[in-house]
Structures are given as structure tokens and as C-alpha cells.
Amino acid sequence: MRFSSGKILHAIGLTAVILFTLFPFYWMVSASFKTQADILASPPVWLFTPTLDHYREIFADSKVLGAVGNSLIIASATTFLAVMLGAPAAFALARYEFRGKSDLWFWFISNRMTSPIVLALPVYILALQLKMLDTHLVLILIYLTFNLPIVVWICTDQFKSIPPDLEQAARLDGADQFTIFRKIYLPLGAPGIAVSAIFSFIFSWNELLYALVLTRRDVQTAPVVATSFMSGYELPWGKIMATGTVIVLPVTIFALIVSRHMVRGLTMGATK
Amino acid sequence: MTFLKLDKIKKTFGELSVIKGVDITASKGEFVVFVGPSGCGKSTLLRMIAGLEDVSSGTLSIDGKEVTYEEPAKREVSMVFQSYALYPHMSVFENMAFGLRMAKLPEDEIRRRVGEAARILQIEPLLERKPRALSGGQRQRVAIGRSIVRNPKIFLFDEPLSNLDAELRSQMRVEIAKLHRNLGATMVYVTHDQVEAMTLADRIVVLRAGLVEQIGSPTELYDRPANTFVAGFIGSPKMNFLVAKVTGADNAGLQLSHPAFANGFLSLTHSSAGKAKIGDLLTVGLRPEHLDVAAASPLLKLTADFAENLGGSTQIYTRAGEDTIIILANGRPDLKPGAQITAGIDPRHIYLFTSDGLAL
Numbered sequence: 199m200r201f202s203s204g205k206i207l208h209a210i211g212l213t214a215v216i217l218f219t220l221f222p223f224y225w226m227v228s229a230s231f232k233t234q235a236d237i238l239a240s241p242p243v244w245l246f247t248p249t250l251d252h253y254r255e256i257f258a259d260s261k262v263l264g265a266v267g268n269s270l271i272i273a274s275a276t277t278f279l280a281v282m283l284g285a286p287a288a289f290a291l292a293r294y295e296f297r298g299k300s301d302l303w304f305w306f307i308s309n310r311m312t313s314p315i316v317l318a319l320p321v322y323i324l325a326l327q328l329k330m331l332d333t334h335l336v337l338i339l340i341y342l343t344f345n346l347p348i349v350v351w352i353c354t355d356q357f358k359s360i361p362p363d364l365e366q367a368a369r370l371d372g373a374d375q376f377t378i379f380r381k382i383y384l385p386l387g388a389p390g391i392a393v394s395a396i397f398s399f400i401f402s403w404n405e406l407l408y409a410l411v412l413t414r415r416d417v418q419t420a421p422v423v424a425t426s427f428m429s430g431y432e433l434p435w436g437k438i439m440a441t442g443t444v445i446v447l448p449v450t451i452f453a454l455i456v457s458r459h460m461v462r463g464l465t466m467g468a469t470k
Numbered sequence: 471m472t473f474l475k476l477d478k479i480k481k482t483f484g485e486l487s488v489i490k491g492v493d494i495t496a497s498k499g500e501f502v503v504f505v506g507p508s509g510c511g512k513s514t515l516l517r518m519i520a521g522l523e524d525v526s527s528g529t530l531s532i533d534g535k536e537v538t539y540e541e542p543a544k545r546e547v548s549m550v551f552q553s554y555a556l557y558p559h560m561s562v563f564e565n566m567a568f569g570l571r572m573a574k575l576p577e578d579e580i581r582r583r584v585g586e587a588a589r590i591l592q593i594e595p596l597l598e599r600k601p602r603a604l605s606g607g608q609r610q611r612v613a614i615g616r617s618i619v620r621n622p623k624i625f626l627f628d629e630p631l632s633n634l635d636a637e638l639r640s641q642m643r644v645e646i647a648k649l650h651r652n653l654g655a656t657m658v659y660v661t662h663d664q665v666e667a668m669t670l671a672d673r674i675v676v677l678r679a680g681l682v683e684q685i686g687s688p689t690e691l692y693d694r695p696a697n698t699f700v701a702g703f704i705g706s707p708k709m710n711f712l713v714a715k716v717t718g719a720d721n722a723g724l725q726l727s728h729p730a731f732a733n734g735f736l737s738l739t740h741s742s743a744g745k746a747k748i749g750d751l752l753t754v755g756l757r758p759e760h761l762d763v764a765a766a767s768p769l770l771k772l773t774a775d776f777a778e779n780l781g782g783s784t785q786i787y788t789r790a791g792e793d794t795i796i797i798l799a800n801g802r803p804d805l806k807p808g809a810q811i812t813a814g815i816d817p818r819h820i821y822l823f824t825s826d827g828l829a830l
């Protein structure tokens with residue numbers, strides 16, 4: 199077998215990207231099984247005797263489990279609401295002409311152009327005055343603000359790729375708008391909806407800035423708890439890395455399960 | 471009795487006028503074909519009958535009831551789309567049952583009707599399949615089946631055969647004709663293919679640029695086209711046109727001159743001859759299949775240019791001065807490019823048009 203230089207370059211490039219993406223992940227997982235001494239050793243220790251001490255420690259700590267629970271509640275609720283509200287909006291944007299459609303469209307996108315930290319202080323003051331600090335609801339609402347545009351965006355694109363003939367055939371068959379949405383657009387747009395749900399879930403699961411600003415004690419999410427182990431006197435890397443691994447694991451499994459849809463959803467519409 | 475009536479129908483998209491006032495009627499059980507070049511508005515007109523496009527002005531009635539602004543579903547029409555528009559996530563059975571479920575028919579009635587349609591179209595073994603597992607011809611049948619089950623007042627077809635290969639197209643054409651015969655239903659069919667129009671239609675509506683050019687039976691359109699557009703559109707290969715000068719005219723007949731005429735002129739009797747004056751320019755229409763290269767008294771002297779062997783017949787491209795004349799000849803005449811040939815025609819098959827393109 200012969201390899202062209204182009205293919206070899208391609209392979210080298212891909213390998214570099216894979217190493218670049220996977221190395222931090224490897225570092226985190228391996229560090230979670232190392233003793234503190236091994237973690238801090240320089241040069242790094244590649245071969246070590248694994249220890250489960252850090253995991254024992256974090257699972258004994260009710261704070262971690264509670265935080266994972268909070269994260270689950272907030273990410274699931276956000277995702278559910280984002281899809282429930284975003285998909286019908288996307289249907290309207292994809293299929294109907296109405297006044298201010300392009301302005302609305304731009305507004306959706308512009309929400310994503312703002313750097314989240316710009317809004318952190320105003321949102322904090324708002325939450326403070328509404329006495330909503332340290333509640334699930336405040337995080338769900340703020341994550342919804344960031345996720346809805348993504349959901350609407352992906353779903354609109356997906357719905358636009360559904361041939362309009364289908365909708366017209368359904369209209370002649372006597373289906374009303376809601377039935378067309380439910381029986382034609384939802385099932386056919388499932389890949390796009392799944393992708394937007396994944397994005398929404400991952401975003402809400404990983405988000406740190408607002409979770410840090412808007413929670414105190416009761417509703418701390420997993421990323422907040424992971425960083426809270428850092429104190430002025432010690433940096434328990436093993437514990438932080440073990441928490442990190444526990445946080446990443448569910449999302450990874452979730453993403454692997456739906457990855458088939460994800461690829462389909464993202465490439466759909468690109469080719470006919 | 472008029473079953474479908476389009477009265478002064480117009481359609482505008484903003485400034486753009488697509489349908490410029492169309493009157494069409496169809497009686498019950500009639501097969502009407504809208505034919506015309508792309509962009510003539512035939513599909514728009516069909517979609518207006520379906521209710522998928524709004525009518526800008528005019529009225530539309532079906533079975534004596536005005537439905538100009540009625541919802542598509544309430545018009546009791548069904549449509550077969552060019553793309554078939556089958557629901558890809560539903561089985562063939564569910565595709566056909568969808569409309570009946572919307573109408574909230576009882577389950578056993580749905581099964582009966584879908585079964586009946588599947589039997590007529592011979593797609594019974596396919597009922598559990600998804601559309602993607604079907605061939606083009608099978609999808610076409612399912613799409614037709616979906617319209618049959620609803621027992622509509624009018625069947626609408628929007629270029630249903632254009633996605634099929636040539637053999638399947640002629641096969642489905644015959645099946646649609648048989649279906650029309652068996653169901654006795656009113657059908658409106660849109661196509662740009664004049665062969666489909668000729669073979670299927672009871673009546674053809676020829677459209678151009680949003681206006682009706684002529685309405686008539688296939689034979690009427692072929693024998694008595696109203697203008698050069700219809701004459702050129704109906705019949706394949708296209709009718710030949712020569713512009714000739716009137717050199718003699720009285721109530722009984724005409725004399726026309728053109729350099730390609732064998733004697734320099736053509737004399738013929740014509741009932742409307744009195745309308746022409748000496749010096750007028752008339753368009754002479756000659757159908758390729760009417761020209762005879764072996765005629766005893768030839769009309770045209772031509773220079774052979776190119777010949778296409780079609781097997782049983784030959785399509786000969788010839789030059790007559792500036793013009794190209796196509797002849798459809800039987801058999802395989804042996805012709806060298808540049809050879810001088812002659813062609814005759816039965817005078818009854820000569821069409822005459824005024825300089826405005828209207829039949830004389």
C-alpha cells in the first residue's frame with residue numbers, strides 16, 4: 199500500500215488534534231488515581247500504583263453527591279425547557295413568514311455574542327433583589343437564556359431541511375399546524391433536536407461562572423464544588439481530579455450513546 | 471355539468487403577475503391536463519386549486535360550491551406531488567392511512583380503504599415498508615394510493631412522472647390512464663411533456679406566461695392549433711415554420727412565395743384566404759411527420775444537413791435558406807450531407823398563421 203504525502207500530513211494533523219484534546223483528559227483521570235506525592239513529582243511519574251483514596255474521600259463527602267444531584271436537576275430541567283420552548287419557535291422560524299422575523303433571528307444569535315461575564319454582575323443584583331440567589335430556578339432560567347438560542351438555531355436549520363412538500367401533503371390530508379409539527383416535524387427533526395438537547399445539557403452541566411456567582415451553599419453544582427476544594431492552604435489535586443472525573447463521566451456516556459445522532463444532526467442539511 | 475370552475479383567476483407575488491386571468495372549466499370525470507413550458511404558471515394554478523397557494527383574485531368552485539378561500543383539507547381534493555412527498559418516517563400503510571386518521575375514521579374502515587387502494591395499485595406486499603426501501607415507481611404508486619384512499623372529488627397531479635426513467639414513465643402513464651378509466655374520477659394533471667398531455671388528456675389546457683393559449687381535445691390542438699405557440703408545442707418533433715409572402719389572394723385561394731418552394735411559389739385553397747392581402751407575410755406550418763421525401767409533386771427543395779436514425783424512422787434536418795426544416799421519414803433513406811432533396815405534403819396538412827402568430 200502506498201500513502202500519498204497528503205494523507206500522511208492529514209494523519210499527523212489528526213493525531214496532533216487527538217493528543218491535544220485527549221491529553222488533559224488523560225491527565226485528569228490518571229491524577230485522580232495517583233497519590234498527592236506522585237501528582238506533584240517532577241518529572242511526572244508515568245508508572246504508578248493506582249489508589250482509590252480520592253474517590254473514597256469524595257463519595258464520603260455528601261457535598262459532592264449533593265452537587266452532582268443539583269447539577270442533574272438543573273441540567274435536565276434546562277434541557278427539557280429549552281427543547282419544549284425552542285422546537286416550536288424553530289418551527290415557526292423555519293416555515294412561516296411574519297413581521298420582524300429577521301430581527302428576532304438576529305436577536306437570538308446576538309444573545310450568544312455577549313460574553314457571559316459582562317452580564318454576571320447585573321444578573322447577580324437582579325437575583326439578589328428577587329431573592330432568588332441559591333435556588334435551582336435562578337440557574338435554570340439563566341442557562342435557558344443561553345441555551346434557547348442554540349436550540350432554536352440548530353432546530354430551525356434542521357426543520358428547514360425538511361421538504362415543504364411534506365407539510366403541504368399533510369395539510370391536504372387534513373392535518374392542522376400542531377399536528378404537522380407533532381407528527382411530521384418532531385420525528386423528522388429528531389436528530390437536530392437531540393443535538394441541541396446534548397449541547398444544552400453539556401453547557402448547563404459544565405457551566406461554572408454563573409453557578410459560582412449565583413449559588414451559596416444549598417444549590418452548589420458539581421463544577422463549583424470541585425473548585426471549592428482549592429483553599430489558600432492546600433491544593434488537593436487528587437480530590438479535585440477525582441471530582442472532575444465523576445463530573446465528566448455521565449456526560450461522556452450520554453454523548454457516546456447519542457453520538458450517532460449528533461453526527462447525523464450536524465451534517466444534515468449540508469448534503470442533500 | 472361543470473364540476474371544477476376557475477373564473478378569472480389571478481395570482482400575483484408582490485409586483486410580479488404569475489397568473490393573469492384564467493378561465494377553465496372541467497366536467498365530472500374529465501381528465502384535464504395543464505401543459506406549458508417551465509414558468510408558465512401551470513403548477514401555481516394547480517396549487518391554487520389545491521388551496522396551497524392563495525388566489526389573488528377571481529373565484530374557484532368545486533362541485534357547485536365556491537372554495538376560493540377554503541382550507542385545503544375542506545376542498546376534498548388530493549394531490550400527487552412531483553417529489554411524491556411521502557412521510558419518510560411512516561410505513562406505506564401509515565402514509566396512506568394518515569389522511570383517514572386525520573378524518574378520524576374508524577380503524578376497520580381505514581384498514582379496508584387502504585387495503586382496497588393497495589390492491590388496485592398492486593402494492594399490498596409493500597405495506598409494512600418505509601418509503602426509503604421502495605423504488606421510484608413503487609413510491610409513485612404509494613403517492614397515488616395515498617390520494618385514492620381519501621376518495622377525493624378531484625385528483626391533482628403535479629408532474630408526477632418527471633422523476634422516473636423513460637420506461638417506467640410510459641408504464642405509469644398507462645396505469646394512470648387506466649386508473650382514470652376505472653375510478654371515473656375528475657383529474658387535473660400538470661406536465662411540461664406534450665406526449666403525456668396528448669396521451670392522457672380528455673382536454674388539454676395550453677398555458678404560456680400565465681395565460682391560456684388554447685383549450686381543446688388533443689386532436690383539436692393537433693389539427694387546429696389556435697396560434698404558432700400551440701402549433702409548435704403540441705406534436706413532436708416540433709412543427710416547422712416558414713415565413714412566406716402573399717403574392718396572390720382571392721376568396722378561394724392563396725399564392726405564397728418563399729425561396730424554398732420548389733416552383734418558387736405555393737398555391738392552395740383556403741377557406742379564410744379572403745382575409746389575406748397581397749404583400750402580407752404569413753407563417754406556413756408544416757409538421758415533420760407530414761412531410762414526404764418521396765412525394766410525386768414536391769413542395770420544398772432542401773439541402774440535407776444531418777440525419778438521426780431512430781430505428782424504424784429517420785429524423786432528417788435540412789436547410790431551406792436561413793431556416794431549418796425537420797422531416798420525419800419512414801425507414802432509413804440514404805442521405806449524404808449537402809445532398810439536394812425534395813419534400814411534398816398533402817395540402818390539407820398545411821397550417822397558415824398571420825404575422826401575429828394567430829391561425830388564419
